[in-house]
Amino acid sequence: MDLELAGDAALVTASSSGLGKASAKALAREGSNVVLNGRDEGRLEDARTEIESVASGRVVTHAGDLTDPDDISELVSVTVEEFGGLDHLVTSAGGPPSGPFLETTDEDWYAAYDLLVMSVVRLIRAAADELRAGDGGSVVHITSHSVKEAIDSLVLSNSVRMSVIGLEKTLSRELAPEVRFNSVLPGPIETERTRELLEQAIERGEFDSYEEGLAAKGSTNPVERIGRPMELGNTVAFLCSPASAFTNGITVPIDGGLGRSNI
Ligand SMILES: NC(=O)c1ccc[n+]([C@@H]2O[C@H](COP(=O)([O-])OP(=O)(O)OC[C@H]3O[C@@H](n4cnc5c(N)ncnc54)[C@H](OP(=O)(O)O)[C@@H]3O)[C@@H](O)[C@H]2O)c1
Known part of the structure; x- marks a missing residue:
C-alpha cells in the first residue's frame, strides 16, 4: 500500500534510538523527509546512517533537549527551514524513572511533567501554524500502555502520561479538520x-x-x-498518512494483546 507520504516533511522527537527512531525510519522508507532529534550528536549520526539506508527523502539531524523551550522552538524552525513546511509531528521522549511512590520526590514529578507533557505542549504550539497550512497535518504521540492499565513501579508514567491523552483528544477537535491527532500505546518493546x-x-x-x-x-x-520497534514504527507511519485520514483522536495499543481492556 502506498502511504502517499513521499515529499512530506516530518519531525520525530527523541528519534536517535528506540521507538522514535523506528517511527522516523518507517516515515523515511515511505519517502517522507525527516528531522531526527535527541541530545547526543553521536547517537543522532548513527541513527541517520541507519535510516538513510532505507530512505528516499532527506534525513536531517538536530540535537536538542526536549525539556528546553528554546531547543523546541529551534527544532520546529529547523524542520520548516530544511523542508519548507511541517506535515507530520511525532512526539516521543525519554521515559521517567521507575520506583515506589513514597520514594518519588516533587522534583521527580515536575521533571516527568516537563519531559513528557510540556515538551508536547510546546512542540504543538510551535508547530501548529505549519501543521494547519498543509493539506493533511498529523500528530502522533508515542506514550505507553500505562495510560490504559497502570504498570507496577511506574507511578510517574501511569499518572503523568494521561495528560498527553487529554491533550490529544482535545486537539483532535480543536485543530480539526486541518490536523489529526492520535496516540500509540506501546507495550514492552x-x-x-x-x-x-x-x-x-x-x-x-x-x-x-x-x-x-x-x-x-x-x-x-x-x-x-x-515487541520489535518497527512493529510500532509502521503503525506510526500509517497514522501520519492520508491512508488513515478518517482516524482522529484515538489511542492504539501496540502490545501484542497484553492489555485486557475490552476497548
Ligand atoms: N520501549 C518500550 O517498551 C516502551 C513501552 C512503553 C512506553 N515507552 C515509552 O516510549 C518512549 C520512547 O522509549 P524508547 O523505548 O524509544 O526509549 P529509548 O530507546 O531509550 O530512546 C529514548 C530516546 O529519547 C531521547 N531523549 C531522552 N531524553 C531526551 C530529552 N530530554 N531531549 C531529547 N531527546 C531525549 C534519547 O536520546 P538522547 O538520550 O541522546 O537524548 C533517545 O533517542 C519513552 O517515553 C518510553 O518510556 C517505551
Missing part, C-alpha cells in the same frame, strides 16, 4: 528503555539478569514475546 527498566528491576531484586527479565515479559504476552 525491545529498546534501550526496556534495558534501563529491567536493570532497575534487577537492582530491586525482581530478576537476576536482563535475559531473565526479557523472557518473563515475553512469557506473559499472548504472542509470547516482546
Whole structure:
C-alpha cells in the first residue's frame, strides 16, 4: 500500500534510538523527509546512517533537549527551514524513572511533567501554524500502555502520561479538520528503555539478569514475546498518512494483546 507520504516533511522527537527512531525510519522508507532529534550528536549520526539506508527523502539531524523551550522552538524552525513546511509531528521522549511512590520526590514529578507533557505542549504550539497550512497535518504521540492499565513501579508514567491523552483528544477537535491527532500505546518493546527498566528491576531484586527479565515479559504476552520497534514504527507511519485520514483522536495499543481492556 502506498502511504502517499513521499515529499512530506516530518519531525520525530527523541528519534536517535528506540521507538522514535523506528517511527522516523518507517516515515523515511515511505519517502517522507525527516528531522531526527535527541541530545547526543553521536547517537543522532548513527541513527541517520541507519535510516538513510532505507530512505528516499532527506534525513536531517538536530540535537536538542526536549525539556528546553528554546531547543523546541529551534527544532520546529529547523524542520520548516530544511523542508519548507511541517506535515507530520511525532512526539516521543525519554521515559521517567521507575520506583515506589513514597520514594518519588516533587522534583521527580515536575521533571516527568516537563519531559513528557510540556515538551508536547510546546512542540504543538510551535508547530501548529505549519501543521494547519498543509493539506493533511498529523500528530502522533508515542506514550505507553500505562495510560490504559497502570504498570507496577511506574507511578510517574501511569499518572503523568494521561495528560498527553487529554491533550490529544482535545486537539483532535480543536485543530480539526486541518490536523489529526492520535496516540500509540506501546507495550514492552525491545529498546534501550526496556534495558534501563529491567536493570532497575534487577537492582530491586525482581530478576537476576536482563535475559531473565526479557523472557518473563515475553512469557506473559499472548504472542509470547516482546515487541520489535518497527512493529510500532509502521503503525506510526500509517497514522501520519492520508491512508488513515478518517482516524482522529484515538489511542492504539501496540502490545501484542497484553492489555485486557475490552476497548
Ligand atoms: N520501549 C518500550 O517498551 C516502551 C513501552 C512503553 C512506553 N515507552 C515509552 O516510549 C518512549 C520512547 O522509549 P524508547 O523505548 O524509544 O526509549 P529509548 O530507546 O531509550 O530512546 C529514548 C530516546 O529519547 C531521547 N531523549 C531522552 N531524553 C531526551 C530529552 N530530554 N531531549 C531529547 N531527546 C531525549 C534519547 O536520546 P538522547 O538520550 O541522546 O537524548 C533517545 O533517542 C519513552 O517515553 C518510553 O518510556 C517505551
